[in-house]
Amino acid sequence: MAEAVDAARTVILTVDDDPAVSRAVARDLRRRYGERYRVVRAESGESALEALRELKLRGSHVAVLLADYRMPRMNGVEFLEQALDLFPGARRVLLTAYADTGAAIDAINVVDLDHYLLKPWAPPEEKLYPVVDDLLESWQVTSGKETPTTKMVGHRWSARSSQIREFLARNQVPYRWYSSDEPEGRRLLHAAGQDGLRLPLVVAPDGTALVEPEERELAGRVGLSTTPAADFYDLVIVGGGPAGLGSAVYGASEGLRTVLVEREATGGQAGQSSRIENYLGFPDGVSGAQLTDRARRQATKFGAELLTARQITALEVRGAARTLRFSDGSEVSAHCVILATGVSYRQLDVPGVTELTGRGVYYGSALTEAPACQGQDVYIVGGANSAGQAAMFLARGAKSVTLVIRGSSPAASMSHYLLQRVMESPVISVRTDTVVEAVHGTDHLEKLTLRNTVSGETETVETQWMFVFIGAAPLTDWLDGTVLRDAHGFVLTGPDLSPDGRPPAGWTLDRPPYHLETSVPGVFAAGDVRAESAKRVASAVGEGAMAVMLVHRYLEQS
Numbered sequence: 001m002a003e004a005v006d007a008a009r010t011v012i013l014t015v016d017d018d019p020a021v022s023r024a025v026a027r028d029l030r031r032r033y034g035e036r037y038r039v040v041r042a043e044s045g046e047s048a049l050e051a052l053r054e055l056k057l058r059g060s061h062v063a064v065l066l067a068d069y070r071m072p073r074m075n076g077v078e079f080l081e082q083a084l085d086l087f088p089g090a091r092r093v094l095l096t097a098y099a100d101t102g103a104a105i106d107a108i109n110v111v112d113l114d115h116y117l118l119k120p121w122a123p124p125e126e127k128l129y130p131v132v133d134d135l136l137e138s139w140q141v142t143s144g145k146e147t148p149t150t151k152m153v154g155h156r157w158s159a160r161s162s163q164i165r166e167f168l169a170r171n172q173v174p175y176r177w178y179s180s181d182e183p184e185g186r187r188l189l190h191a192a193g194q195d196g197l198r199l200p201l202v203v204a205p206d207g208t209a210l211v212e213p214e215e216r217e218l219a220g221r222v223g224l225s226t227t228p229a230a231d232f233y234d235l236v237i238v239g240g241g242p243a244g245l246g247s248a249v250y251g252a253s254e255g256l257r258t259v260l261v262e263r264e265a266t267g268g269q270a271g272q273s274s275r276i277e278n279y280l281g282f283p284d285g286v287s288g289a290q291l292t293d294r295a296r297r298q299a300t301k302f303g304a305e306l307l308t309a310r311q312i313t314a315l316e317v318r319g320a321a322r323t324l325r326f327s328d329g330s331e332v333s334a335h336c337v338i339l340a341t342g343v344s345y346r347q348l349d350v351p352g353v354t355e356l357t358g359r360g361v362y363y364g365s366a367l368t369e370a371p372a373c374q375g376q377d378v379y380i381v382g383g384a385n386s387a388g389q390a391a392m393f394l395a396r397g398a399k400s401v402t403l404v405i406r407g408s409s410p411a412a413s414m415s416h417y418l419l420q421r422v423m424e425s426p427v428i429s430v431r432t433d434t435v436v437e438a439v440h441g442t443d444h445l446e447k448l449t450l451r452n453t454v455s456g457e458t459e460t461v462e463t464q465w466m467f468v469f470i471g472a473a474p475l476t477d478w479l480d481g482t483v484l485r486d487a488h489g490f491v492l493t494g495p496d497l498s499p500d501g502r503p504p505a506g507w508t509l510d511r512p513p514y515h516l517e518t519s520v521p522g523v524f525a526a527g528d529v530r531a532e533s534a535k536r537v538a539s540a541v542g543e544g545a546m547a548v549m550l551v552h553r554y555l556e557q558s
Helices: 019-033 045-057 076-086 098-111 129-141 159-170 183-191 215-221 242-253 288-301 366-373 385-394 416-424 537-557
Strands: 011-015 038-042 062-068 091-096 115-118 150-154 175-179 201-203 209-211 232-238 258-262 305-308 312-318 321-326 331-339 343-345 361-363 377-381 400-404 428-431 434-441 445-452 458-462 465-468 472-474 523-525
Touching: 011 019, 011 045, 019 038, 019 062, 019 129, 038 045, 045 062, 045 076, 062 076, 062 129, 076 091, 091 129, 115 129, 129 288, 150 159, 150 183, 159 175, 159 215, 159 366, 175 183, 183 201, 209 215, 232 242, 232 321, 232 537, 242 258, 242 288, 242 331, 242 537, 258 331, 288 305, 331 537, 366 385, 366 465, 377 385, 377 458, 385 400, 385 416, 385 465, 400 434, 416 428, 445 465, 523 537
Parallel strands: 011 038, 011 062, 062 091, 091 115, 150 175, 232 258, 232 331, 258 305, 331 523, 361 465, 377 400, 377 465, 400 428
Antiparallel strands: 150 201, 201 209, 312 321, 321 331, 343 472, 434 445, 445 458
8 A cells, every 4th residue: 555645845756576685775865865855665556556546636746666577467577567657757767676677777768767776775875865866856857847848740751740759859848749630730820820731830938929940040949059158169060969068068167267159959860869778887788878868967067068059150260269140140169169960961962852852751760750650651761770779769669660771781780789679679670771762652651662673573562651860961062161170071180180190281280180189270170070980879979078178288379
């Protein structure tokens, strides 16, 4: 039987069928959090769900759920799965014995587990409290916000609706989606004086109705920062992927006045990954969204400014200043700049793709579109890790997932651990030596024409969902004439600028460029945008930190 529920405070709920363990967990939690949170204890999954239903009816908040894995009738994973329907924003922890760690790892994909704790966790100061502290902080930043929810009315096959949903999701802005042909969607359209011909309609938390909004306008309305607080900084970082966020954390934490400028959403391509399993320090994997959220909170904690939906169009050298011009003509300057713009998904160049992008054809949108793929036949084009991760994620609900790979085997581009899981999945199939020759549909994707590159045979398959992961290209055209790049557009740095031992043309200093320094002194590059980079999350973060170290060296010698 669950203890009585107090709706006055946010709840931490723990459930364990062993009364002694249940009391011990509750005791340790109350000792640390009892003054700020209500700790609710239950001894079965059923009674815990009953308590959650009562909390829901009373309008209470639940921040963290801790559930024992081995419980009769309803185990911890089954409980957490049902609890998701009641409190989807609650952070989820599984309590396990060492022998059950495999089940805990599997639970990551079932209930998007935030953490698992091995029993016993003594001392709690080392093994329990740091985990719960981090989860509570994360919950406060996202689900714990007491702000009205953004509402969005769109259409399933509206390309612009898809883009705005992706923008809100990647920036972790809570929103509610309404279809334009549903009663509530029609009511919102009527209230805004719209007939539904122009979508999406976004109703901001302050009640402002925005029709087909631009990202910058929308960002300002939903609480994202878009304008720098100053005109001059020690360091401007361009790009908010792992390299940029790493630079922001280390730059701000070491006392540099730091601003990061991101044109879409922090996290980059890594932020869209459903599960990163080879990142140091996360043996059970971490979703790109979770990693991005932690890095973003860490950077702002140290005082870094993060600007969203702002595009840089030019870099200029003005004496000791490095000036970046925004697309609207405004500017921001700094002593140093770190280029961390990463790469963008390469576009599939076949008939019909342009017209159907956002209408069944998507680039890196697996997380946002996954709910609509339930029970559907899904095709993924590409054979690298991003494609494999998307396949594993979509396979949780799709009827079938087909990987379409140009090469003879995905082993050449997909990590071994991920390839094993892909090949073992009963839902996923792999078509090698195959390319998409055309896509077909009227207002949305309906069919694909596939061609076998060995036999030349073609086949038409029916599907409404195709996700494309066929490599990436740097977005560096705006640096043309200022910073040296290679033939593919990647930024040259350090030794690559001086293959013959001589400094690059226009270099004015009596030293060679530092390892991550570009052809412009005081301008550095980190992560995927840099020529010959490793193209891994860990290396990008490392380069971001290293670039800050070189910024300090540059400033000391200037």
